[in-house]
Amino acid sequence: MSVPVLEIERLNKSFQTPKTVVTALSGIDLKVQEGEFITVIGPSGCGKSTLLKIVAGLDLAYEGSVKLSDKEVAGPGIDKGFIFQEPRLFPWLTVEKNIAADLSLRNPEVRKKVDSLIELVKLQGFEKAYPRELSGGMAQRVAIARALLRNPKVLLLDEPFGALDAFTRAHMQEVLLDIWQHNRTTMIFVTHDIDEAIFLANRIVILKPRPGSIRGIVPVTLPYPRKKATTSFQSLRLKVLDEFERLEETEYVDRAGL
């Protein structure tokens, strides 16, 4: 096996609140290979966002080790792309300028890459549009292009399609797979939608709450493009659901013990 692009070892993270200490993540171990598509799934509050923020270098107060390309993550940087649930575009900039952000479109190299990314995320004709003129899905595609322009080693997506309607969401999943197959960018994609997790992933990381830890990792070997209606897809779905049900049982026991 090749060297992992991302290596998380014995990661613990707790939040100090005025009253108590909340353990958000406990004993996370995860190796991600280059070009892999990982989805992270788990109930709300189990630490998915916290994990992603730590990998992004947005939160440095943790125990353990998080290495990107064998280097300890020391802070945010363009080698770690981040997509938030909302597109978070600069409302005063056009689509192409949003993608360029702090870079200048007058630089021919930037110009060329922005143009090809606009094609990749299927936004031709909207280069000069302002964010308010875009639909939610289009805006999120701009955000993805903005992150990809910087050639990140890993793209971190925190429930990026969570706010979209079902049709747009399905379309965005296909667009994202297109991008991935084209660019081979390593993806870590947080979701709480089981279908979405299976549709996209090479491996599904299932998190359980209190404290947030890895419940199991389900490899998905179905060939792309996947069809949600097939029996193999559905049996995988049951397998993941089964993990969750067991998870709920243990939760129940936990609470009864309190």
Added chain:
Amino acid sequence: MSIEQAELRLPPAAVPPAPPIGDTRTGSIQAIVKKPASGWKSIVIDTAIGAALPVLIVALWQWAAERGWTNPLFFPAPDVIADAFGSLISSGELFHHLGISVWRALIGFVVGGSVGLLLGLLSGLSRKAEYVLDPSLQMLRTVPHLAIAPLVLLWFGFGEQSKIVIIALGAFFPLYVNTFVAIRNVDNKLFDVAKVLAFGRAKLLFRLVLPAALPGILLGVRLSLALSWIGLVVAELIGSQSGVGFLINLGKQTSATEDIFVGVIIFAIVGKLVDSFVRLLERKLLHWRESFEG
């Protein structure tokens, strides 16, 4: 002072095109400016509708004056005022004094406004600067700046300096307050984006903070200009040998009430024009904002 105090409570992002509270001089010109796409015909119609009431009042006034129902010393007839207008223009006096007034207001605005903008940026960008500057400035802000006009005259005499200082004092606070608030209200979520994209310090300032704060800063500019103009009127009325305020004072001394009216009308027109100009500027610079689609 009530103008900028009222504005302070509103986040600048939410304020946009609504006329500032206390600003009563928003009328037909704004209506024209706001609907650029609706074409010539509707502009003419809008103007006609907006002008109907003033025209009616002036006509009634003229009619009453001709019947001798009004005292010409208090209410000179519109045609008398128009004549005064004509003679002040043809003698060159009007534009001479108007030029002086505009120049004073401009200098005062530039001095007070730029210091306000600078300190607003400083306080907005740095907590340390905020702790040092803001408490004192907030305290000073509660003093109506026109109330200290006599003090300014005492310190700087009756020359140009005191006028500029009075105008600058008025221009300072709206720009300071609105710049400060606008910077502090920049969306934190966008700061996260800037972090993730690894913006440098300069890029953070010029590509995020300033563009995001621009609507608030422009609102400050508009309020500053309005207060500069009010400061000018006060400064010139208190004592001056030139300017539109001087024309008004002269009219009072010589009982030429129509000249007073001319001065007041000029103050109103220029004030309105300045306001419309900044609104135009806002439309140009903030065209990305939804609220400007109308």
